[in-house]
Amino acid sequence: MEVSSQEFKHCDLIRVKGRVDSSTAPEFSRALEKITSGGRYKIAVDMTDMEYMSSAGFRALLATQRNCKRYNRGEVVLVKVPVRIKEALELAGFTELFKTFDDSLEAVGNF
Amino acid sequence: MPFLSIPARYEYLDEIREFVAGVAGQSGFGEKEVYSLQLAADEAATNIIEHAYAGMSNGTLEVSCNLQGDSLVIVMRDYGKTFDPSKVRQPDVTTNLSKRQIGGLGIYLMRKLMDEVHYESIGNQNILTMTKRRG
Known part of the structure; x- marks a missing residue:
């Protein structure tokens, strides 16, 4: 898994490439925490090149969403969720907890 | 029968998949x-590593996988603590963000994705059998 992030004026865009499982999710969490610990709570997660995500990744997203939505200070949105990952998120009832976008610019513009 | 024996550590999840x-x-x-x-x-493997082998880094996980009739049968065997996933409370996957449970999600997915999940503990072995029919 590879994570890279880009800071925009109103939000942060984080790109995750590869596979997120119990082995790599801690690194994904750290990347998200790095943004929130800097007082930034508007985050778009670009999943274009994400091949796989287990519940370990779902948990990282959920914890961050809770943190970001507190005091209405922001939120996490998902961009270009691959179909298999989307199906798993649906099964876990996660699709109602995250706005999704088909385009990263659109997601960034949403904030 | 296709068989895999690996250290029960997260970095081997790739190999199992x-x-x-x-x-x-x-x-x-x-x-x-x-x-x-x-x-x-x-x-399933994550749960074994996290619960059956909690805090142990030298556990072994054995996985077999084969077609029986039109079903794929995955069997995972460990020698750690008894951990019956069917005893874990199902998370409510419809509740709002603040009430959403962080735990139990992996087991919930396992049950939803497979047609059958069966657990037994025999002697010092825990045996998890999961079955999925070909669609």
Whole structure:
């Protein structure tokens, strides 16, 4: 898994490439925490090149969403969720907890 | 029978998913089903590492995977603490963000993705059997 992030004026865009499982999710969490610990709570997660995500990744997203939505200070949105990952998120009832976008610019513009 | 014996550590999850995908692909399962089987196997192995072998880094996990009739049967065997996933409370996957449970999700997915999940503890072995029919 590879994570890279880009800071925009109103939000942060984080790109995750590869596979997120119990082995790599801690690194994904750290990347998200790095943004929130800097007082930034508007985050778009670009999943274009994400091949796989287990519940370990779902948990990282959920914890961050809770943190970001507190005091209405922001939120996490998902961009270009691959179909298999989307199906798993649906099964876990996660699709109602995250706005999704088909385009990263659109997601960034949403904030 | 295709068989894999690996250290019970998270960095080996990739190997388990590849193993299951290999057997499932050869057995005629489609791409969507292969992904489901990989996810279920990952969640099952993660639970074994986290609970059965909690805090131990020298545990062994044995995985076999084969086609029986039109079903793929994945068996995972460990020698750690008894951990019956069916005893874990099902999370409510419809509740709002603040009430959403962080735990139990892996087991919930495992049950949803597979047709049957069976657990037994015999002597010092825990045996988890998961079955999925070809669609």
